[in-house]
Amino acid sequence: MATYILRRILQVIPVFLGATLLIYALVFLVPGDPIAALFGDKQPPQAVIDRLRAQYNLDQPFIVQYLHYLGGIFRLDFGVTFSGQQVTDVLARTFPVTLRLAVMSTLIAFGLAIIIGTTSALLKDTVYDHAMLVVALIFVAVPIFVLSFLAQYFLGVQLAWFKPTVGGQNDWGDLWLPAMVLGVSIYAVSMRLTRSSTIETLGQDWVRTAYSKGLPRRRVIPVHVLRNSLIPMVTDTATQFGVLMVGATVTEGIFNVPGVGNTLYRAILAGETPTIVSFVTIFVVLYVLINLLIDLLYGVLDPRIRYVK
Numbered sequence: 183m184a185t186y187i188l189r190r191i192l193q194v195i196p197v198f199l200g201a202t203l204l205i206y207a208l209v210f211l212v213p214g215d216p217i218a219a220l221f222g223d224k225q226p227p228q229a230v231i232d233r234l235r236a237q238y239n240l241d242q243p244f245i246v247q248y249l250h251y252l253g254g255i256f257r258l259d260f261g262v263t264f265s266g267q268q269v270t271d272v273l274a275r276t277f278p279v280t281l282r283l284a285v286m287s288t289l290i291a292f293g294l295a296i297i298i299g300t301t302s303a304l305l306k307d308t309v310y311d312h313a314m315l316v317v318a319l320i321f322v323a324v325p326i327f328v329l330s331f332l333a334q335y336f337l338g339v340q341l342a343w344f345k346p347t348v349g350g351q352n353d354w355g356d357l358w359l360p361a362m363v364l365g366v367s368i369y370a371v372s373m374r375l376t377r378s379s380t381i382e383t384l385g386q387d388w389v390r391t392a393y394s395k396g397l398p399r400r401r402v403i404p405v406h407v408l409r410n411s412l413i414p415m416v417t418d419t420a421t422q423f424g425v426l427m428v429g430a431t432v433t434e435g436i437f438n439v440p441g442v443g444n445t446l447y448r449a450i451l452a453g454e455t456p457t458i459v460s461f462v463t464i465f466v467v468l469y470v471l472i473n474l475l476i477d478l479l480y481g482v483l484d485p486r487i488r489y490v491k
Contacts, residue, residue, distance in 0.1 A: 191474075193470075194467065194470050194471075197466065197470055198463070198466060198467060198470075201462070201463070201466040202248075202251075202252070202255075202459065202462075202463050202466070203248060205458070205459050205462045205463070206244075206247070206248050206251065206455075206459050207244070209455050209458055209459060210244045210247070210455075238261075238262075238455070240455075247455075251459060255463065258270075260273075260460035260463075260464075261457075261460060263449075263454055263457050269457055269460040269461075272445060272457065273442075273460070273461065273464065275440075276440060276441050276442045276444075276445045277441075277442055279352045279357075279439060279440055279441040279442075280426070280430075280434075280439075280441035280442040280443065282352070282354060282357055283357050283360060283361055283364070283426065283430065283434075283439060283441060284423055284426035284430075285423075286354070286357055286358070286361035286365070287360075287361045287362075287364035287365045287368070287426055287430075288365075288419060288422065288423045288426065289365075290361060290362060290364075290365025290366070290369070291364075291365045291366070291368045291369035291372060291419060291422065292369075292372070292415075292419050294365065294366070294369040294373065295369050295372035295373040295375075295376050295415055295419065296376060296408070296412075296415070298314050298318075298369075298373050298376075299372070299373040299374070299375070299376025299377040299380065299415070300376060300377075300380055300403070300408060300411075301314075302314045302315070302373070302377045303376070303377045303378075303380035303381045303384065303411075304380075304384075304403070306381060311377075314373070315374070315377075317370075318369075318370035318373050318374055319370070321366055321367055321369070321370040322370045322371065324367075326363070326364075326367050326430075326432055326433060327432050327436060329363050329366070329367055330360070330363050330432070330433055330436040330437065331436065333359055333362065333363050334346050334347075334359065334436065334437065337359060338359055344358050344359035345359065346359070346437075347437055347438040348360065348437050348438055348439045348440070349438050349440070350440065352439065352440060352441075357439070359437065360430075360433050360434070360436075360437040360439055363433060363437075364426065364430055364433055368422045368426075371418055372415045372418045372419050372422070375414040375415045375418055376411060376412075376414075376415045378414075379411040379412075379413070379414050379415065380407060380408070380411040382411075383406075383407050383410050383411045384407060386410075388406060389402060389406055389407060392406050416476065417476055421472075421473070421476075423472065430443050431443035431444065431446065431447050435447065442461065445457070445461075446458065446461050446462075449461070
């Protein structure tokens, strides 16, 4: 196990270097001058522009800029935004909001996938099963911005059950509406995986053996069936959680959630290289760590899985 974990951690290094280099190169190749864009139509003296370009190392060749940034990462210095804020301060302000939204959305999707997927498998080929598959297909097909606008209009404006926008107040209770939209939009795939995996598990020898020993269904389903059916769904849900941690940009924009996705979108529009690359760098590491935890969780869910040299 220790060797496996060490090997996976070492694999993070080339992923980290490759991702940051690629992102930095893409940002570097974007046309236009981000410093000039800061001032809009009223351009300052050239001396001011030159001083700002030197401050942010934008007057240096690409590789020099990248090495400056890489050195800052190892010193835990992710740079300064064009507005003068530390990138770490911006991340510390926006990341907890996105984290709360991702946790709530994932729990909603996870719960729906387990309940509906398992019951659909147990009631295979019934009206309920076909209805749930159709509903899941609808949620997969409908774009997230359509779901967001519908939920915002009907649940937020017409019925006034939830706040239609989040804004500065972003506690757990304020994020219910965007969390529900994200949860139902991503649950469909996990639900279908849970259903198919449960159907397959129900036909296994150990399930028939458990029934032949006289174990009740309330014991067989959660212990022998559900546990062995969770691996595909856990993989998909954890992957979706990693995606949500990067920021659900569209949903955060529609509901005015001051999270990572919204901030990153504005940074891209403004051409703020330090903000873009720093955020993406942290997301790459976070996403790899989440996938490492998924691999380790396999051994807990299925004892047949062993990590060998």
